[in-house]
Each structure stands twice: as C-alpha cells, then as structure tokens.
Amino acid sequence: MNLAYYPGCTLKNQGLGFETSALAAAQALDIEMKELDRWNCCGTVFSLADEDLMHYLAPMRNFVRVQEEGFDKVVTLCSMCYNTMKRTEQIVKDDPEKLKTINEFMYREEDYRGEVKLFHLLELFRDEIGYEEIKKRVIRPLRGLKVAPYYGCMLTRPKEIGIDDWEEPRIMEDLLSAIDAEVVKDPLRGECCGAYHTVNAKELVTERTRMIVSSAKKRGADCIMLSCPLCEFNLDLRQRDTAKEYTDFVGIPVVYFTQLLALALGLTEDVCRFDLHYIDPYPVLVEKNIIEEGEEVHGKKA
Amino acid sequence: MEKKPKTKMISVFVMGKEHKVPQGLTIMKAMEHAGYRFLRGAGCRAGFCGACGTVYRLKGDYKLHFDLACQTAAEDGMALTQLPFVPANKATYHVRLIKKEGNPILKYYPEVARCVSCNTCTKACPQELEVMDYVQAALKNDIEKAATLSFDCIQCGMCALRCPAEIVQYHVGQLVRRVHGKFVNKSKQLNKRVNEVNKGKFDTDINELMTLKHAKIKDKYSDRDIEALH
Numbered sequence A: 001m002n003l004a005y006y007p008g009c010t011l012k013n014q015g016l017g018f019e020t021s022a023l024a025a026a027q028a029l030d031i032e033m034k035e036l037d038r039w040n041c042c043g044t045v046f047s048l049a050d051e052d053l054m055h056y057l058a059p060m061r062n063f064v065r066v067q068e069e070g071f072d073k074v075v076t077l078c079s080m081c082y083n084t085m086k087r088t089e090q091i092v093k094d095d096p097e098k099l100k101t102i103n104e105f106m107y108r109e110e111d112y113r114g115e116v117k118l119f120h121l122l123e124l125f126r127d128e129i130g131y132e133e134i135k136k137r138v139i140r141p142l143r144g145l146k147v148a149p150y151y152g153c154m155l156t157r158p159k160e161i162g163i164d165d166w167e168e169p170r171i172m173e174d175l176l177s178a179i180d181a182e183v184v185k186d187p188l189r190g191e192c193c194g195a196y197h198t199v200n201a202k203e204l205v206t207e208r209t210r211m212i213v214s215s216a217k218k219r220g221a222d223c224i225m226l227s228c229p230l231c232e233f234n235l236d237l238r239q240r241d242t243a244k245e246y247t248d249f250v251g252i253p254v255v256y257f258t259q260l261l262a263l264a265l266g267l268t269e270d271v272c273r274f275d276l277h278y279i280d281p282y283p284v285l286v287e288k289n290i291i292e293e294g295e296e297v298h299g300k301k302a
Numbered sequence B: 001m002e003k004k005p006k007t008k009m010i011s012v013f014v015m016g017k018e019h020k021v022p023q024g025l026t027i028m029k030a031m032e033h034a035g036y037r038f039l040r041g042a043g044c045r046a047g048f049c050g051a052c053g054t055v056y057r058l059k060g061d062y063k064l065h066f067d068l069a070c071q072t073a074a075e076d077g078m079a080l081t082q083l084p085f086v087p088a089n090k091a092t093y094h095v096r097l098i099k100k101e102g103n104p105i106l107k108y109y110p111e112v113a114r115c116v117s118c119n120t121c122t123k124a125c126p127q128e129l130e131v132m133d134y135v136q137a138a139l140k141n142d143i144e145k146a147a148t149l150s151f152d153c154i155q156c157g158m159c160a161l162r163c164p165a166e167i168v169q170y171h172v173g174q175l176v177r178r179v180h181g182k183f184v185n186k187s188k189q190l191n192k193r194v195n196e197v198n199k200g201k202f203d204t205d206i207n208e209l210m211t212l213k214h215a216k217i218k219d220k221y222s223d224r225d226i227e228a229l230h
C-alpha cells in the first residue's frame, strides 16, 4: 500500500517519537508512506466561524501538494491535523463555490480538484491491514500491560469526520487487543484535555490532567495511550505541574499508540523513543516483563 | 541633417502625481528624471541591497505588485510609491547564546506559528523566493531547508508588510541563516578569518586607513578590486 504522508509540524518538534515509531511500524506492516516534499502547517485549529475561507487555505494547499505528487490518498497521525484537514476536505467537497473561491485566491497553484482523501493511521490499521494481520505480526506481545486509550476531542468529533463512533469508539481498544495488551476502559477517554489553555490558563489544564489521569489510574491502568501531541503534552508534561498543585496526585506514563504498536512488532527503542516522555514509561514496561531489566535504551538502563 | 528619433514619453504616477518620463527607464531612474532625489531608498542600484522596494499598480490592473525600483522598468500608466524602509519588529538575540534545543526560531518569533499559509508573502517577494515555504520550514524546525530557501533574501521587507498574520518573514529568515551557520553548516572560512582578525592580520591596513584623508579614501574605494563571482 502506497500513499502520501503528511506529518504536521509537531511531529518534527515535540512529537519526534510519534513519527519515528509510526514510520517504523507502518513499514513493518508494509504500508509505504511517502512524506510530501512540500507541505505546510495544517492550520492547527479548525475555525468555528462560518465562511472563514482564509483558514481553509492551509489544509487545501496541502491537498494541492498531494495532488501534485500524483497521490489521491494521504495519511496523517496527529489528531489535530487530521481534524482540521478532514473538515476542510469535506467542506470543499460539499461546496463547489467555496472550492472555487479558494482556488481563485491560490491562483499561483494548480487548481485543487477536490479528490484527495485523508486518512488517520488508525483507520489504515483497521481497514487496510486488519487486526488479524497485525496480530500475526506481533513479536513481543504486550501481555499484562494495562492500557487506557484516550481519544480526546479531535479523533471522533464532529461525527461526520470521526474515525469511529463518537460515543463508543473502539478503534484504539481493538488495536490494543491485537497486540495483546489489556484494555482499561475509562469513561473520561473522550474528555477534553484543556488543549491550548495550557499556554495561558495552566491551572485549567492541571485540573483536567488530574481528573483524566487519576481516573485511568484508579481503574488500574499502567499507562494512557493516545494520538495527539497536544493531549500528550497536557496529560504527560503537565503532570509535573499537577503534582505540585495536588500533593496526593500520582501519575502514570502517557504514550502514543504507534509506540506500543512498534514495541509489539519487535522494533527497537531507537524508533519507539519512550525516553522522550516526561513520565518515564520504562519502569512499568520492565515490571510487566515486556522490556528486559538492564536493556540499554538511549544511554540509560531501563 | 537627419532628425534624431524622438524618445517616446510615458506617464508615471508617483504618489498620485503624474510625471512624463522617457520610456525605457527603471522606476528609480524615472523618478530621478521626474525630479526626485534619493537620500534613502537607494543603495547598490544593482538589485542586491534591497533598499529600493517599490509598490506599483499597472494601468487597468487591480493588483498591487512589489519590486525593486532599480530593477523594474517603468511602464506607461504605472502608479507607484517607494517603500524604502519597513519599521518591523526585530528580535534581539545573541547568536552565541542561542540554543539548539527546541525550536529557536519560535522562541524569538513565536508569531511564525500563526502562518495560515495564504502565500501572500511569496506573491510580494521581488526576489521570487518561496517565502511561505521557508516560514513553514522554520515552523517545523527544518533549519537547513529554511536557510536554503531564504538564502537570496535582500531584506526589503515587502513580505512583512503584506502578511495578515503579522510575521516578519525577512527577519525570521535572517535568524534562520544565523542558526544554520551556527549549528548546521559551520563556516570554516569564517572561523579562519575571525582568527586572522583576532591575531591582528589587518591591524596595519586599518590603522593606515584611519589616518587617510577623505578624498584618498574615495580614490581607494573606486580603485578597489572586486572579487569575481564564482
């Protein structure tokens, strides 16, 4: 399977391990993802104002790039990029008037024909590879590891573009079962992490982090698994601030779905990059006998 | 006796006022012909220094165009003005103290993250650089690409004037190239030259220059060797 890959900015900055693990896991599953030669920011936050065409430029320009390179399918990993771009994909497909207006504004580019289809990597695992196949490729089953999937807002809402049912999603749960991890179902898996409030209303985010992380921990989770670098930042790094504010708070590691998948596929730590998280996932991976004690990882002993 | 063919005259509108100038001049020369004297807004007169930014509109066209006055021919019916300087924000930093970790560009120019990819900066660039692409490369911390794409920037500032996200692309590009020089492609020649300067290699020459009379300095300048471009 051969398709264009749109990384998004965060995967080249804070979310490095998300990208390395995803690319390696995809390759192990025979998905060929070719990073676009030219791409720009996805636009980050989908504009909630009507007729705000200016904010559809960024996603649409990326679709032009996909088209230019001769692809009609593009895959992304970040929930936020997925959401912003998917909503734009729909809008210009449904409304030729808007498509025309934006094309006219971008007169230096070739016209976007409205034919590119965007996927989230989780969808490819489910629909193109299939969990049965993934199960067969598992080399290091994550047996005994209790994982709470966390969806946040962007993967399943609004429901027109969601990658799964918005109330009862199971796409991450099914992936976990395929790699033999134990699913911890948490009622707060679709809560908002506080998103950009992390910049100027930190206390709002630490409160959410306390609530979401504690809920997963209370249900026995060893770690939280997600697909959004911003949720990761808030639920992982903000645990530091949460612990300062709530003295009885005890945290757990937060990882990307691609990292657990890569680990299960037998890939090494230099692509999994668990070392890049604030709360170190190694101790629990060692405790559950998934990684061997003393295995050298990024210069430190697990 | 044969009559010299008459030069065709054209109309240009400088800040709204009509002037008749001979056809075939650059905007800069046309303005001088009309009586303007450049105290600022002209430097090299060869398309290198970026001092002569011009905004103009052509007859019957609604679009504003951006170019260098010393490089663009005046056309009949052209309406124009000079923009010799852009009072844009420029971050203060010490190259020695810039750290590699994180994204140094976003630290000094956080507004880069506001780019909506409208490409207006690219349309405004008289050097025909892919300005938006280098801003985007800076955003994703691809210093190498950003430095390469912005290499031919001459700092005229037109991009910043047009940007709806209030980004100062040309200063961002400058920072990018400095970061590139520091971390990515360390310049050996530069280090060698800095060492020579520190060791006093040019001290005698400089001291001699400092004592010269004005006229002599002028002569030296016009007789100087100009290194050929490779």
Ligand code: FES
Binding pocket: B041, B042, B043, B044, B045, B046, B047, B048, B049, B050, B051, B052, B068, B069, B070, B071
């Ligand atoms: S005067 Fe230097 S670029 Fe025009």
